[in-house]
Amino acid sequence: MLSLITPLMQIIEWPMRALQRILGPRKLAWVFLLPNLFLFGFFTFLPVILNFFYATTGSDHILLEDRPYVGMRNFDELMNCTSYLDPNSCQIDLFWRAVHNTLWFIVLQVGFMVFFSMTTALILNRKIRARGFFRAVFFFPVLLSPVVVALVWKWILQDQGALNAVLDHFGLQTVNWMLSPTWAFAWSVFISVWFHMGFYTLILLAGLQSIPRDVYEAAAMDAASPWRVFRKITLPLLMPTMVVVLVLSLIKGVQTFDEVYAFTGGGPGSATTLVIQFIYQNGFAGAPRLFGLASAASILVAIVLIALTAVQLWITRRNANG
Amino acid sequence: MSDLELRGVTKAYGNVEVIKGIDLKVEDGDFCVFVGPSGCGKSTLLRMISGLEPISGGDVCIGGDVVNDLGPADRGLAMVFQSYALYPHMTVRQNLSFGLENLRASKAEITERVTATAQMLQIEMLLDRRPKDLSGGQRQRVAIGRAVVREPQIFLFDEPLSNLDAELRVEMRGEISRLHRRLNNTMIYVTHDQVEAMTMADKIAVLRDGRLEQFGRPLDLYNTPDNIFVAGFIGSPKMNFFPGRVEAGGLRLETGTVVALPPGKFMLNEGEQVTLGIRPNGMQPAETGLPLTVSGVERLGGESYLYGTASDGTAVTVHCAGQTKIEPGTQIALTLETGEAHVFSTQSGQSLLRKGA
Amino acid sequence: MTAFLTRTRGRKRLHWTDWMAYAYLTLGVLLMFGPVLWLVLSSFKTERELQNYPPRLLPYVQKMETVPGYDKPLPIYKVTAGPLAGQEVAQIRRIGLISQVVKPSDPKTVLKVPFKDRKAVEHVALATSNYSKLFERFNFFRFFYNSTFITVMATLITLLVNSMAAFALSKYQFRGRGLVMALIIGTLMIPPTVVLVPLFLIVRDFGMIDSLWGVIIPGAATPTGVFLLRQYMLTIPDEILDAARMDKASEWKIYWRIILPLSAPAIAVLAILSIMWRWNDFLWPLIALQKQENFTLQLALNSFRGEFTTDWASLLAMTVLTLVPIVVVFAFLQKYIATGIASTGGK
Ligand SMILES: Nc1ncnc2c1ncn2[C@@H]1O[C@H](COP(=O)(O)OP(=O)(O)OP(=O)(O)O)[C@@H](O)[C@H]1O
Numbered sequence A: 001m002l003s004l005i006t007p008l009m010q011i012i013e014w015p016m017r018a019l020q021r022i023l024g025p026r027k028l029a030w031v032f033l034l035p036n037l038f039l040f041g042f043f044t045f046l047p048v049i050l051n052f053f054y055a056t057t058g059s060d061h062i063l064l065e066d067r068p069y070v071g072m073r074n075f076d077e078l079m080n081c082t083s084y085l086d087p088n089s090c091q092i093d094l095f096w097r098a099v100h101n102t103l104w105f106i107v108l109q110v111g112f113m114v115f116f117s118m119t120t121a122l123i124l125n126r127k128i129r130a131r132g133f134f135r136a137v138f139f140f141p142v143l144l145s146p147v148v149v150a151l152v153w154k155w156i157l158q159d160q161g162a163l164n165a166v167l168d169h170f171g172l173q174t175v176n177w178m179l180s181p182t183w184a185f186a187w188s189v190f191i192s193v194w195f196h197m198g199f200y201t202l203i204l205l206a207g208l209q210s211i212p213r214d215v216y217e218a219a220a221m222d223a224a225s226p227w228r229v230f231r232k233i234t235l236p237l238l239m240p241t242m243v244v245v246l247v248l249s250l251i252k253g254v255q256t257f258d259e260v261y262a263f264t265g266g267g268p269g270s271a272t273t274l275v276i277q278f279i280y281q282n283g284f285a286g287a288p289r290l291f292g293l294a295s296a297a298s299i300l301v302a303i304v305l306i307a308l309t310a311v312q313l314w315i316t317r318r319n320a321n322g
Numbered sequence B: 001m002s003d004l005e006l007r008g009v010t011k012a013y014g015n016v017e018v019i020k021g022i023d024l025k026v027e028d029g030d031f032c033v034f035v036g037p038s039g040c041g042k043s044t045l046l047r048m049i050s051g052l053e054p055i056s057g058g059d060v061c062i063g064g065d066v067v068n069d070l071g072p073a074d075r076g077l078a079m080v081f082q083s084y085a086l087y088p089h090m091t092v093r094q095n096l097s098f099g100l101e102n103l104r105a106s107k108a109e110i111t112e113r114v115t116a117t118a119q120m121l122q123i124e125m126l127l128d129r130r131p132k133d134l135s136g137g138q139r140q141r142v143a144i145g146r147a148v149v150r151e152p153q154i155f156l157f158d159e160p161l162s163n164l165d166a167e168l169r170v171e172m173r174g175e176i177s178r179l180h181r182r183l184n185n186t187m188i189y190v191t192h193d194q195v196e197a198m199t200m201a202d203k204i205a206v207l208r209d210g211r212l213e214q215f216g217r218p219l220d221l222y223n224t225p226d227n228i229f230v231a232g233f234i235g236s237p238k239m240n241f242f243p244g245r246v247e248a249g250g251l252r253l254e255t256g257t258v259v260a261l262p263p264g265k266f267m268l269n270e271g272e273q274v275t276l277g278i279r280p281n282g283m284q285p286a287e288t289g290l291p292l293t294v295s296g297v298e299r300l301g302g303e304s305y306l307y308g309t310a311s312d313g314t315a316v317t318v319h320c321a322g323q324t325k326i327e328p329g330t331q332i333a334l335t336l337e338t339g340e341a342h343v344f345s346t347q348s349g350q351s352l353l354r355k356g357a
Numbered sequence C: 001m002t003a004f005l006t007r008t009r010g011r012k013r014l015h016w017t018d019w020m021a022y023a024y025l026t027l028g029v030l031l032m033f034g035p036v037l038w039l040v041l042s043s044f045k046t047e048r049e050l051q052n053y054p055p056r057l058l059p060y061v062q063k064m065e066t067v068p069g070y071d072k073p074l075p076i077y078k079v080t081a082g083p084l085a086g087q088e089v090a091q092i093r094r095i096g097l098i099s100q101v102v103k104p105s106d107p108k109t110v111l112k113v114p115f116k117d118r119k120a121v122e123h124v125a126l127a128t129s130n131y132s133k134l135f136e137r138f139n140f141f142r143f144f145y146n147s148t149f150i151t152v153m154a155t156l157i158t159l160l161v162n163s164m165a166a167f168a169l170s171k172y173q174f175r176g177r178g179l180v181m182a183l184i185i186g187t188l189m190i191p192p193t194v195v196l197v198p199l200f201l202i203v204r205d206f207g208m209i210d211s212l213w214g215v216i217i218p219g220a221a222t223p224t225g226v227f228l229l230r231q232y233m234l235t236i237p238d239e240i241l242d243a244a245r246m247d248k249a250s251e252w253k254i255y256w257r258i259i260l261p262l263s264a265p266a267i268a269v270l271a272i273l274s275i276m277w278r279w280n281d282f283l284w285p286l287i288a289l290q291k292q293e294n295f296t297l298q299l300a301l302n303s304f305r306g307e308f309t310t311d312w313a314s315l316l317a318m319t320v321l322t323l324v325p326i327v328v329v330f331a332f333l334q335k336y337i338a339t340g341i342a343s344t345g346g347k
């Protein structure tokens, strides 16, 4: 590897030295920044701007010059509901179903995930034999790809799968999990928690381990009961980490797509279709390609994400200062 | 020729001027020390000479050529940094060769010069170690070696000894002086330790607040300081200063004591506010004279120091040869050896010594 | 329950809360490892075994024996009833409800056994047929190559481009630096999931749709990478750079001879993260790659879904092959990944 890098770097050195002579060392900084800024510019900033153009134009053409300006119509269509609580009353009912699904998904996933990663972190923070091993076990799914995670669980949950076999064995009613809307949704939440839990456990564990030992020792000197130590010391000191975990998992929850799509494809029906899948389907999967609608929906998602990220930055900054 | 000349160089960060116009000429082969209190701009000035810091105004000349626009590598200088700045991921040998490689020296030449330098600095056995496996003194040697190996016209040192313990510092001081005698190069050395300055320098430049206060030989600075600042900064312990005013050709100090001065040595105007400066060894305990309340005594064996306050509250240090019998809390009197006295204008701080006297 | 929530100090005897803790952890091991282990075991079962319900835990293969007079090895059965009960026979063929069998000791005499009166003789063994069939039926190596190419190239580009930017942002004072930093913080807020449509257009205009470069390039400059590396480079003392400048090193040389080697730990973390992101990436490749020959492993795996009947035999084998590289690599680097991911928020 090194033998490959050295000649490459030496070759680049020639033009860079010439540039340094022309620009001087200070302006050379821009040369170092250029490739990165080029990529950011074309593949992040430009798309953000173009997104607004797509959201305000119609038709299924991809080229912007072929797309007639429609103003806020895409947004109006998306928001056109008699009642936001009832997707069937909406013009784009799939969008609202996806919104409802996503909201439920986030509430359940974040709730369970925070609960279980907290429990796991607290347990791993005890004097445990082979702690490194157990930590690795809980972290291990984080490394897997979403598609693999989906397939692992599909294999277990299929009609003739291991779970039904176990239920059969104990004489319980088997279920065709993937065909039941409620169960498919529940399992989607479950595998998502299973998938990401290790990551948050790790963050919480780091938070727990950063609580100074002498605080606990002082509490022990004060003869505090374990419950009071937990309530009055561990929880408050862990609060900043908890908030970070909460916001981070919310941000990621809103963007969930991969594992659920690979798991259910959004079905049965639209029972597990989430917002990002709605964007994907309208823009890329089905005909006609409703780029405008997809962009409008993604702008709505972006607003939510930016709000959440702002909260996160504000909190991290406050923590850093406090 | 590797003399260095600064002509009115200035440096400003934004609108904060940190170097306020410095003129200086360092002769070829001189060991020149920049001293001054912390934050006075010594490092900045050195980095301006090196080319690492662009200058805001004036000229830097090396060997008679203006080098303002040359990069640090093209000025033929080498620098030893306060933190040594050794490349942590390279062995000592690689540290020494890196600069030569950049100059496209041949392999054989690199080996030869690295070996020679290592021998001279006695670091041959360290050549294959990395900086983290060296002691402070060894790192210091390597840092000097990295400068020496390039055979620069001028060496720049930025407080190279400040990270060493006292004993090692004395040893390295001698070593750098020997190095200078041996290479006979121009060296510019920054320190805030005036003992280092006095013992090593051919010429000392005293800086304060971005200005050059005085430039000259160490003993000239000691014997004839241009102003109160230099007088107080050079010499240890510090010179004592007594406020007073000119009265009938002599001085009446605030304490009431009247001091007669050698006639004609100073430019004195009747009634002017002046400051009398006397080094601790320019005063002796005596039967009569300047009254002093002794508050502390340091007995070092061969010599002693008395610390006390004069009647006007001025802090005074007195040097006595041998072991004194004076105890803290006693009242004594001091005679002043006016032959070694300095007189400064209180208003401008400038020495009132008559030029040529 | 109360002590369960707090630390316990060194104690000789296990408290009941310790037992609860270990019970929880054991359950965790089962739940976290179990499903993946089950998948791996299943991938080594024969296609026929996979059809079995209820499934058996371990993979079995039927005993096969070469019988003189027959070209191929024949499957061995044990007869459960009738005159041959208890004997092992080799089945030649099955016609309706009757199996034609021979005794391996007497291959000439063809016997008939009711098919329900025989039971396969099996032993625990790993059947590799799913894997060999996978290579026959699907262009597995193509997918594997695509994934590897994307992962390697993207990681190299990410490391180069991000470290250059981080160098500029940590070691130079220049006008506009604050603005650039702000822009990069901005990119952190814009996940690719919300700019899919215009991104598609731009990548198309670059002629990179349905090309591996269309997957590699758009995500190559990661804001996380710039931050991670910049944070690390800030800890490298500026005096070292000044020393190198005095040593006549050009700025580019300072970058690759001084800064890069000294940032090795941070670069390793970013490399690991990038490999993981790229190998597991799904949504963008799903959009950018359309021809099957360009599919990554993840896309190929996903494309099995939705077909009328799922070919689980090949799918299981392929899943295992997709999962193995990352698990193997990371089994060794677990600690670094864990800290790396925790320190960057995993994005
Ligand atoms: N990059 C900068 N921007 C603004 N001011 C600076 C900068 N670098 C140095 N200064 C200021 O310039 C003055 C001189 O700094 P310099 O480092 O030269 O002091 P010094 O004499 O070397 O002090 P020390 O003995 O502590 O090393 C200081 O007041 C410092 O605050």
Ligand SMILES: [Mg+2]
Pocket (backbone or CB within 6 Å): B042, B043, B044, B158, B159
């Ligand atoms: Mg300094």
